[in-house]
Amino acid sequence: MDNRRAYRIRSYQSKNEPALPMTVWQAARATSAAPTFFDPLKVGNLTTLRDGGLRNNNPVMEAMNEIESEFGATDSDIVCFVSIGTGISKTEFFRDDLKSVAEACAKIATETEETEATFRRVYAALGKPLHEHYFRFEVDQGLQEMGMEEWKKISQVFGVTTSYLNGGPRQEMMGKCAALLQAVTTAEGEEGESEPE
Numbered sequence: 001m002d003n004r005r006a007y008r009i010r011s012y013q014s015k016n017e018p019a020l021p022m023t024v025w026q027a028a029r030a031t032s033a034a035p036t037f038f039d040p041l042k043v044g045n046l047t048t049l050r051d052g053g054l055r056n057n058n059p060v061m062e063a064m065n066e067i068e069s070e071f072g073a074t075d076s077d078i079v080c081f082v083s084i085g086t087g088i089s090k091t092e093f094f095r096d097d098l099k100s101v102a103e104a105c106a107k108i109a110t111e112t113e114e115t116e117a118t119f120r121r122v123y124a125a126l127g128k129p130l131h132e133h134y135f136r137f138e139v140d141q142g143l144q145e146m147g148m149e150e151w152k153k154i155s156q157v158f159g160v161t162t163s164y165l166n167g168g169p170r171q172e173m174m175g176k177c178a179a180l181l182q183a184v185t186t187a188e189g190e191e192g193e194s195e196p197e
Contacts, residue, residue: 133180142163
């Protein structure tokens with residue numbers, strides 16, 4: 001995103017927007033340009049990009065809009081939709097001079113959860129086409145004290161994430177998700193192997 005709008009970085013040509021001329025490393029760098037951690041990325045003379053977390057910390061609705069607008073697909077056409085969160089964090093409280101930063105952090109955390117609830121209600125509630133095809137994975141306990149700058153604690157992040165994924169409900173959810181992805185991969189492979197008559 002830049003200061004005015006969110007950008008969608010694609011590996012394919014959009015029907016609706018001109019492409020941003022970027023390499024893979026630039027796309028990764030732009031999406032991780034969180035303020036105070038990394039400088040924004042300037043893309044030629046076109047724009048300057050920052051991490052989208054300030055506006056779309058959970059881009060699940062952006063992804064659905066992309067599916068509908070670029071591919072003409074609907075929620076009934078989707079075989080498997082996977083959303084991976086970065087962990088639920090606690091709300092931080094700062095000194096008065098950093099009040100706006102604290103409010104922004106609280107808003108981002110709230111926005112992520114509200115977006116998830118809205119998406120689930122609109123697309124994945126009981127009786128909706130994505131009910132059995134939408135999977136949200138997000139560590140809910142153990143990362144509350146972890147800041148983005150604490151990369152040296154990666155082994156702790158790995159341990160907490162492994163414990164989360166090994167929990168009973170997540171094992172079942174991962175199994176269903178993997179089965180759907182395997183079915184799609186198998187079907188695509190069989191289509192590619194069929195000989196024209």
